[in-house]
Amino acid sequence: MIQQIYPSVTHNFSYELNKDLQIAAxxxxxxxxAGVCQRIHGHTYFVNITVAGNQLDESGFLVNFKQLKKIIHDRFDHSLLNDDTQLFSSKVAEDFPTSEVMARKIYELVQAHLHTLPNKPTCLQVFLRETPTSYVIYRPKAGEC
Structure with a gap:
């Protein structure tokens, strides 16, 4: 895994965790x-998910790292993103499988899970590196969590 310092989000929560994932897709x-990006091509994506909250769950976790991996890695790793028609579209630009959209979709999947937890943590940002020189950060607008 790439060792990196990610841009941080200012917040007032007591706990913050970050989960790194690597996805080949x-x-x-x-x-x-889109130029040459119209052709099928692959990336080794590096994802960092930042979650924060004030309460730990009954097992002492803010959120279980294993669950975050299951939600994201298991869904996207070794896939053709365009085939995931529940998340991506070939007709609506806001749902094309660009890095920007993928970061937002990862946020939406993580936040949907966090809403089910009794301690109600929140996803503050998703950092998605597509190549060694290009990355995207998605942060929800205030009040969207």
Whole structure:
């Protein structure tokens, strides 16, 4: 795993955890302005998920790292992102499988899980590195969590 310091989010929560994941996946961008990215190609994505909260659960976790891995890694690793039609679309730009959209979708999946937890942690940001020189950060607007 890449050792990296990620941009941090200012918050007032007592606990913050970060989970790093590595995902090997392919995609293509279904738009004529995407250039060579219109062709199927793959990346080794590096993902960092930042979760914060004030209460630990009954097992002493803010959120179980294993559950975050299951939600994200198990869904995306070794896949063609475009095939996941529940999340991505070939017709709506807001749902093309770009890095920006993927970071938002990861946030949405994680936050949906966090909403089910009694201690109610929140996802503050998703950092998604597509290549060694390019990354995206998704942070929800205030009040969206």
């Amino acid at each position: 392919a995609h293509f961008i279904p738009h004529n302005q």
